[in-house]
Amino acid sequence: MTAQTLDGAATLRTIKAELAQRVAALKEQGVTPGLGTVLVGDDPGSHWYVGAKHKDCAEIGITSIRRDLPATATQAEVEAVIDELNADAACTGFLVQQPTGLDEFALLSRVDPDKDVDGLHPVNLGKLVLGESGPLPCTPVGAIELLRRHGIEIAGAEVVVVGRGLTVGRPLGLLLTRRSENATVTLCHTGTRDLAAHVRHADIVVAAAGVPGIITADMVKPGAAVLDVGVSRVDGKVTGDVHPGVWDVAGWVSPNPKGVGPMTRAMLLTNIVEIAERSVRS
Ligand SMILES: Nc1nc(=O)c2c([nH]1)NC[C@@H]1CN(c3ccc(C(=O)N[C@@H](CCC(=O)O)C(=O)O)cc3)C=[N+]21
Numbered sequence: 001m002t003a004q005t006l007d008g009a010a011t012l013r014t015i016k017a018e019l020a021q022r023v024a025a026l027k028e029q030g031v032t033p034g035l036g037t038v039l040v041g042d043d044p045g046s047h048w049y050v051g052a053k054h055k056d057c058a059e060i061g062i063t064s065i066r067r068d069l070p071a072t073a074t075q076a077e078v079e080a081v082i083d084e085l086n087a088d089a090a091c092t093g094f095l096v097q098q099p100t101g102l103d104e105f106a107l108l109s110r111v112d113p114d115k116d117v118d119g120l121h122p123v124n125l126g127k128l129v130l131g132e133s134g135p136l137p138c139t140p141v142g143a144i145e146l147l148r149r150h151g152i153e154i155a156g157a158e159v160v161v162v163g164r165g166l167t168v169g170r171p172l173g174l175l176l177t178r179r180s181e182n183a184t185v186t187l188c189h190t191g192t193r194d195l196a197a198h199v200r201h202a203d204i205v206v207a208a209a210g211v212p213g214i215i216t217a218d219m220v221k222p223g224a225a226v227l228d229v230g231v232s233r234v235d236g237k238v239t240g241d242v243h244p245g246v247w248d249v250a251g252w253v254s255p256n257p258k259g260v261g262p263m264t265r266a267m268l269l270t271n272i273v274e275i276a277e278r279s280v281r282s
Pocket residue numbers: 048049052095096097098099118138231238256257258259260261262263264265
């Protein structure tokens with residue numbers, strides 16, 4: 001193994017320590033931030049993620065509001081919970097954990113855009129396209145923050161993003177091409193004719209296809225930074241999109257687990273604190 005580790009678990013700890021101070025400052029001004037979660041059904045992965053988010057919040061002084069609904073919950077029942085959290089002053093922001101098995105666009109659209117800690121509401125994705133400020137999607141911002149905190153140059157870099165999903169690939173392309181990031185982005189997907197030809201040119205590769213081992217050593221430019229975002233479960237074990245052989249070629253690799261996953265949680269916490277800080281200023 002020659003590549004250096006893009007350590008998301010350690011970076012989460014650093015960011016939590018920074019945010020704990022900002023939460024303490026908010027409390028001195030009489031504001032306690034609160035995170036709400038809406039969970040539908042009993043998928044073990046989703047339960048783990050939601051539990052981890054509330055544990056993170058408890059560690060840094062953010063209050064938890066947890067609504068767990070059975071798999072039999074109807075669209076109307078989940079929408080009623082969203083309405084309740086929209087109206088709850090103690091809830092700074094909240095998310096509806098995906099997947100729900102319901103009409104997700106309708107659920108997402110019903111969340112107050114100012115409480116959208118996931119940054120996935122259509123209004124907030126629209127703001128991202130238009131270059132207006134607002135809550136940003138947690139996983140792609142987490143990927144950028146992970147690079148930044150390891151000193152990897154993004155401005156001018158050739159970035160290949162593999163995957164065009166709503167939560168990672170699509171918004172990541174928009175984020176990285178902003179003037180403040182200034183990367184050149186190629187967005188590859190299942191319709192890409194020759195994936196290897198694109199990946200080979202990349203200074204930074206972001207693998208978010210959800211296909212175990214799709215990025216192999218022969219595709220990677222020596223010294224490149226490779227972020228492994230894809231989460232699949234193979235024989236019950238978390239398996240990423242990056243083949244282990246990539247560690248022998250790349251300069252940097254984010255492991256999976258302990259790479260971008262914890263960064264998603266770090267950016268969720270950051271979004272809550274920023275919404276609370278905005279409420280104090282205005
Ligand atoms: N509305 C919504 N918002 C989300 O943010 C959201 C969602 N739905 N649906 C599912 C995905 C997935 N996700 C992860 C969060 C943390 C880790 C994480 O911290 N993983 C650990 C442990 C992984 C394990 O062992 O299972 C790690 O990578 O080290 C991973 C994945 C948030 N998601």
